[in-house]
Amino acid sequence: MLEVKKTSARHPQSNGQAEAINKTLVKMVWAYLVGEQDEWDQNLGCLAGAYRSTPNESTRLTPNLLAIGREVRLPADVIFGRKDMNAEETPSYACYIEDLKDNLHSAHEVARRYLKNNAKRSKQLYDARQSFYRYEVGDAVWCLNESRKVGVMPKLQKAFEGPNLVKKKQSDLSFVIQMDRQGRERLFHHNKLKPYRGENLPKWIISLAKKL
Structure with missing residues (x-):
């Protein structure tokens, strides 16, 4: 069952994942347009594609690999070719599904390991900066x-x-x-x-x- 969790108002740090991707996209739009703000929304498709094919700093893997179990074909791959695009044998449906499941499972295991280490490091850095007071119910x-x-x-x-x-x-x-x-x-x-x-x-x- 899906559990909905609320975040405290006017505190973007509570929703760190969404804020992180928003911050990254804004930087990409700014760098891509070089200050020009006309019709910037028409470029979101290619920018999102670039983001999804770039390894994430925390997981060390691309969003494409984590979401669909494989890397997508980029324009350069179509123009110059890529090793896996020239495979002579086309796998059967069952083999393709089995390979896809294995790829997703392996990718998620790697991502969890890196995320766990990254979360621990982030917490240590955050705690070192904070003057922490422990509030209890009834205070x-x-x-x-x-x-x-x-x-x-x-x-x-x-x-x-x-x-x-x-x-x-x-x-x-x-x-x-x-x-x-x-x-x-x-x-x-x-x-x-x-x-x-x-x-x-x-x-x-x-x-x-x-x-x-």
Whole structure:
């Protein structure tokens, strides 16, 4: 069954895979058009094809190989030829399917191994840069105030709002925060929270924290 997971608002780091491909495509479009922005969308097809045939830094394999079990024929392959294009024997349907399954299985095993090592390295680098505070359910917190009022300079607004209550811990970095006594909830990333150090907590936080 497909599980849908939400990411915290205005925090692109929570959706890293989508943001990474968007960032890469924007760089490719910019480099390809050399500053010209007319009809840029007409070039997305060839740029996407170039991306899919280029080995990924994390998996060391091309998206084509991981998705369809083989490399696609590029224009240069059609013009100059490629070894596997000149095969004398055409495999049977059963052999083709079996080879395709083996190729996909091998490619995915290699990709998982590289992704695991890359994720471990990325986590070490991220943890080294972060001042980490471990929030728990029932903690009182300040939440970054990202709302903007018309006619009011953002720098003159309160940087944080609260105190609020940690209602649910989705991971070490994502938390469901109850914003008021009416039960309004929002999802926040760790770096948009600060621990509440005061003693004058609202009664609804004290009451609800005892039940969690």
